Amino acid sequence: MSGKAIDTLVIGGGLHGLSAALHLARAGRRVTILEKSWVGRHASGASAAGVRTLNRDPAEIPISLEAMEMWHGIAGLVGDSCGFHAHGQLNIAEHAHHLPKLESRLARMREAGYEHEELIDRAELLTLVPAISPHCVGALIARRDGAADPHRTLLAFRRSAEAAGVTIHEGVGVDAIEQAGDDWRLRTPAGDFIAPTVVNAAGAWAGKIAAMLGDDIPLGLKASMMIVTERIAPLLKPVISIVGRPLSFKQSEQGTLVIGGGLQGRADIEAQKSFVDFQELAKGARAATDLFPSVSALRIVRTWAGMEATTKDHLPVICASPNAKGAFHAFGFSGHGFQLVPVVGAIMADLVIRGSTERSIKGFGAKRLMQQRAAA
Amino acid sequence: MSRRVDLLIVGAGPAGMSAAVVAKRHGLDVLVVDEQPSPGGQIWRNIETVAATARADLLGKAYAEGAAVVRQFRASGVDYEPGTQVWYVEAGARAFLRRGGSASSVAADRVLLATGAQERPVPFPGWTLPGVMTVGAAQIVLKSSGQVPDKPVWIAGSGPLPLLYAVQLLQAGGQIAGFLDTTPPGRAVAAMVALPAALFGAPGDLLKGLGWIIRLRRQVPCVRHVAEIEAIGEHGLESIRYVTTDGRAATVPADLLLVHEGLVPTIHPTLALGCRHVWNSEQDSFAPELDGWGETSERHVFVAGDGAGIGGARAACLRGELAALRITASTGRLSEVAAEAFAKPIRSRLADALSPRAFLDRYYRPRPAVFVPPDHTIACRCEEVRVATIREQVSASRPGPNQVKAFTRAGMGPCQGRQCGYTVAHVLAAAEGRAVPDLGLYRVRPPLKPVTLGELAALDMMDSVP
Secondary structure, eight states, rough: OOOOOOOOOEOOHHHHHHHHHHHHHHHHHHHHESSSSSSTOOOTTTTOOOOOOTTGGGHHOOOOOOOHHHTTTTHHSSSOHHHHHHHEEEEEEGGGGGGGHHHHHHHHHHTTOOSSSSEEEHHHHHOOTTSSTTOOOOEEEETTEEEEOHHHHHHHHHHHHHTTTOEEEEOOOOOOOEEETTTEEEETTTEEEHHHEEEOOGGGGGGHHHHHHHHEEEEEEEEEEEEEEEEEEEOOEEEETTTTEEEEEEEESEEEEEEEOOBBOEEETTTTTEOOHHHHHHHHHHHHHHOOGGTTTTTTEEEEEEEEETTTTTOOOOOOOSSSSSSEEOOOOTOOOOTTTTHHHHHHHHHHHHSSOSOOOGGGGHHHHHHHHHHH | OOOEEEEEEESHHHHHHHHHHHHHHTOOOOEEESSSSSSSSSTTTHHHHHTTTTHHHHHOOOHHHHHHHHHHHHHHHHEEESSEEEEEEEETTTTEEEEEEEEEEEEEEEEEEEEEEEOOOOOOOOTTSSTEEEHHHHHHHHHHHHOOOOOOEEEOOHHHHHHHHHHHHTTTTEEEEEEEEEEOTTHHHHHHHHHHHHHHHOHHHHHHHHHHHHHHHHHHHHEEEEEEEEEEEEEEEEEEEEEEOOEEEEEOOOOOOEOOOOOEEOOOOHHHHTEEEEEEETTEEEEEEOTTTTOOTTEEEEGGGGGGGOHHHHHHHHHHHHHHHHHHHHTTTHHHHHHHHHHHHHHHHHHHEEETHHHHHHHTOOOOHHHHHOOOSSEEEETTTHHHHHHHTTTTTTTHHHHHHHHHHHOOOOTTTTTTTHHHHHHHHHHHHHHHHOOOOOOOOSSSOOBBHHHHHHHHHOOOOO
């Protein structure tokens, strides 16, 4: 490709690619994003957009807490609220025998010095969520958590990235990656792109890109399903999940109920298509109607499954490539990467520009997954 | 509870019934599900009740022909479940049903989708006002209850159906205030090349149509070459403004406006199944890609009837029979050779039945404003998104319908984009200088019919499927 020289090529126009590009461009780098379909085509556009620190793996908590601070000032970062509202996230104990699990989680959090999760009793639960079935006994809550609007978030990150000078090529997939002296040459149907550094934020296709760079990182594939109902009058504000059952339940600004919880559909990665498995999705509908009996008669307007990469330990890969100098990875968010978007972009900028970061990414190295494969 | 059948047929119209009779005759275990309370589909709706009454006469001979097909279907002994909606079909194949407020699923080795057509959405300024409806919807009322509107109606549109309905309405004692014919000038010339085939293959059809036109012009005020229509009113239709291609404009008082601009195949089920689709430029619509038997790109998923491309009832019956032969052969209950021998005369009759299509498609091809309506027209009626809003999304990145959906909410409502899918594609194509077939339609996000959370939840309590 002719034109100005590129410092960093970002592969993948999902939220993590956009965020990395935005932070890099604001630090003065000339960045180009290569997106094989269009911005937000897969996981980012199919996200439930939960903004959650609650129940995160301990390894993710430091960066998740920083991301939460960024969400509370998200307009300062991307010029729009992204539809973010901090009405809290709750993990519900339906029965008394579920409480010990929440109590031990809380004890571990306190032990580690974290204050963002609290236990609430039935009375407070009913005050916060009057529509919930009264059989529930309590909940773990993260009050500063909430949810955003995935499409508004995509638009805001895209516009900010472009305003910062990022070039986005949609419909341009990477067919091959070659070394060209100290640079990387990315072969695409739209010609070759050359830059000294590459960020792999290719979501469900990140394993394939990593392999092109020389990193063999085993990844799984998720096709998490979602339900959206017709619009109803305001029912609840926080985002709800339940101990031991697959459910994430919230009401959008438009009044629709958005129901997920990680139930898996079927994905065809070659065809870039995903399919809903209704027999499986019925579990989510059942959990929703058990907790909120009044929603039984609501009509389901649409359902879908979004494709994303998952790792063996459900922690992301955020690191410099072990084998490819100048290449960096940010993928494998395993169904809970939305909240981390603002901070992971900042981490990628640290890694690309300075070669290191003060932020805690110890648990996210690619080698942990590659070694497992070698041992197997 | 979950069941398993050799063949699941969705739709008990001409194609579904004909296919069922043939498949059952060859020993297949067939289940036919249909949304209506009785067999016949849209074209022969309610025919068992009406056949013996005076209403049958006023609905005409083609309608009465359906009685024989329904009788055969009833006598065939297939399992038939009326009042049942199919809200999803999964590759594999499993269909999810809904009947009387409860959901169930059925496993089927083979599926035939005989889900017919829908009226092409006709967006124009004011089309969502109460008092504006489609000719097809009005005809349903006439067929199922014999009711005629108590005030004079305006009919606006193009195609055989508005003519047929107008004649039926007059016959039933209804009044027509006026007929706004939106067929553009010059169509007779454009269609002339296809006339000999139509006259040779199915002379009766064209004569019948000509009879309707002569009768209408004699009894009803007709305005030809209407190019623009606007429905005007505060809370409901009060008047209609129309302009002809040569600039004649008028505003007339109106209580009820019925519109129609042709039919398009129902493709939501095949889209959901991931079947390949092709653009039919003669009919300005997508249709599933089918082989000569009606099998889609997905193995063991078949389509017959108007869902395969608009062809009318007679063609639908024949396509249903062909699909059933192939399906039977694929189970081994009929040899390939025997299926081919049975198919041969059917194919020749099908060619005759389809012979008027090219003429009709060209003659009644909708005017351009049906595809790209004026900016202030509502494109998506569920989410009330206007054409201008769709057009505003056009940028250097040349977004397709799915991106525009994410940013405008057009197509996110309960109709699943059935009403606005083509409009959004046409508006974007025109603005971006692209072709509609390249842009495609929205991805289909099931369910195909609105199932409730409670009904879906109940599926989880049933025995898990084998």
